[in-house]
Amino acid sequence: MRVRGRAAVVAALTRPTVRSLPWRLLAGGWALGVVVAAVPALFSLDLPAAALADVVRAAALCGAVGTAFALDDPARHTTGAVPVPRPLRQTLRVAVVGLAGAVWWAAVLGAVRAGADAASWGVLPAGALTVEAAALSGLALALAGAAVRFSAVRLPGPAVAAALPALPVAAAVFLPYEHALFVPPGDPRWADAHTLWAGILAVTLAVWAACGPEPRRRVRGAPGRGGGVPKRGGGRTRRAIARNLG
Amino acid sequence: MTRPTVSAAGLTLSYRGTRAVDEVTLRLTEGVTGLLGPNGAGKTTLLRILATATVPDNGAFTVLGHDPSTVTGRQDARRVLGYLPQNPGFHPDFTAFEFVDYVAVLKELTDRRTRHAEARRVLDAVGLADVRGKRIRKLSGGMKQRVALAAALVGDPGFLVLDEPTVGLDPEQRMRFRELIAEAGEGRTVLLSTHQTEDVAMLCHRVVVMDQGRVRFDGTPAELTAVADGRVWRSAERQPGARAGWRTGTGEFRNVGDPPEGARLVEPTLEDGYLLALGGDPVAGVAA
Incomplete structure (x- = not known):
């Protein structure tokens, strides 16, 4: 059998990856997001920029709930011992979801714009809200990635999707006033809040990336992976290894 | 003595303070080796370690000369092994052919023509040629097991790890599966975990009995039967x-x-020897 390079693997893997994604669940979250974004247009609501920002945030949260299913892989264990590494497989999944997600986000902004008057749309900071949406989806990926890395679960999506809406609520309730994440456009805290959002995006993507590689050493005490014993063998073990493996 | 294809020494893995695999030392050679043991004996954990799906706390092993403790070593080991897990999962909307083809890509068979030929070969080998275009969700449990075996056989691996492949199959399907495993054992090393002593009696040139994470017996089926003489x-x-x-x-x-x-x-029967090998001290004939 000829072994080709990574590019050839990626090319061959793209189609089955697209086929293997849980599109119904992803699309469910995204469709709900578009419906939420279309509410002002559907009901001819004349909302101010602050309310429009909250509509966009609600749509972003729906999208993040859909993204929580991106790493669901019912065949995880059947394909658990293949040479193509997990980071490559996950990256390809996330890239495909990311591309589709970008189209979805454009649809969300388009739906909001259709229902907003020119003045409100003009002061709505779409770029900063896009960073918020990306951070929420990044959070979903980080949680799903951690679930895959630290447990044997095949479908982390349902648990992550269930937990995700609670996190922005908790942030709104527990974060101090000066570090609030959900601030209206034009608020003096806007710049600081979006520095924080950018930080969340960077950290969540870093966590997802760090959870990708399969471990060479077990994590002490990690859920479902036990731990709590010394990593190196005693003299008896080392002698046995030397004897048997030469 | 036949040269071992898989060697393991001092393999240990603990789950929350319990040693699921406790200082296991093994040498596997060509042919089918049966791994017997009760539930919770550590069979699946040992198989997952040897299939490189999980990492031991202690100990080392090689698969056809590759040391999976390094990133490149693990990849090399994975290129020469096939793994059928205890509860294989599938993408249910894939056809049998699409799923095996997908696994072939994951085994780095990137040339489309070669890959498709390989998918057809392994599906033919497990007797699924007629249903290869059928969606997996519509296949019976036995057929799904055969799809998983076909996926494990992709790339003609030298080491095949099979975790209770006959569980949940009716007698006829189990018989068919035994034939497949016997064929798979020709010219390669197969490690077969099972609860069924009949599987071992019919298929295996060697049997390892595990209990409480330890190897209790390692020998031929005849030697295990003789334990009960x-x-x-x-x-x-x-x-x-x-x-x-x-x-x-x-x-x-x-x-x-x-x-x-x-x-x-x-x-005595093989099952009598197995019952005597469980618990207590390792019985006569044990190599570990």
Whole structure:
């Protein structure tokens, strides 16, 4: 059998990856997001920029709930011992979801714009809200990635999707006033809040990336992976290894 | 002596303070080796370690000369092994062919023509040529198991790890699966985890018995049967001193353990030897 390079693997893997994604669940979250974004247009609501920002945030949260299913892989264990590494497989999944997600986000902004008057749309900071949406989806990926890395679960999506809406609520309730994440456009805290959002995006993507590689050493005490014993063998073990493996 | 294809020494893995695999040392050679043991004996954990799906706390092993403790070593080991997990999962909307083709890509068969030929070959080998275009969700449990075996056979691996592949299959399907495993064992090393002593008796040139994470016996099926020589007897009543005893169809009890004086000894079976190998100290014939 000829072994080709990574590019050839990626090319061959793209189609089955697209086929293997849980599109119904992803699309469910995204469709709900578009419906939420279309509410002002559907009901001819004349909302101010602050309310429009909250509509966009609600749509972003729906999208993040859909993204929580991106790493669901019912065949995880059947394909658990293949040479193509997990980071490559996950990256390809996330890239495909990311591309589709970008189209979805454009649809969300388009739906909001259709229902907003020119003045409100003009002061709505779409770029900063896009960073918020990306951070929420990044959070979903980080949680799903951690679930895959630290447990044997095949479908982390349902648990992550269930937990995700609670996190922005908790942030709104527990974060101090000066570090609030959900601030209206034009608020003096806007710049600081979006520095924080950018930080969340960077950290969540870093966590997802760090959870990708399969471990060479077990994590002490990690859920479902036990731990709590010394990593190196005693003299008896080392002698046995030397004897048997030469 | 036949050169080992898979060597493991001192493999240990703990789950929350319990040693699921405890200082396991093994040398596997070509042919089918059976791994017997009760639930919770550590069989699946050992198989997952040897399949490189999980990492041991201690110990080391090689698969066809590759050391999976390094990133490149693990990849090299994975190129020469096939793994059928205990509860194989699938993408249910894939056809059998699409799924095996997908696994072939994951095994780095990137040339489309070669890959498709390989997918057809392994599906033919497991007797699924007629249903390769059928969606997996519409296949029976036995057929799904065969799809998983076909996926494990992709790339003609030198080491095949099969975790209870006959569980949940009806007798006919189990028979068919045994034939497939026997064929797979020709020219490669197969490690077969099972609860069924009949699987071992029919398929394996060697048997390893595990209990409480440790190897209790390592030898041939005949040697495991011989462990029970002179230690199986029949009686009219239940024998309190027997290690195990059960009422047979004739109404008599069949007992395994240390027989009382004058006991009616009977010919032992592999299962009798297995029962005696469980628990206590390793029995005669053990290599570990």
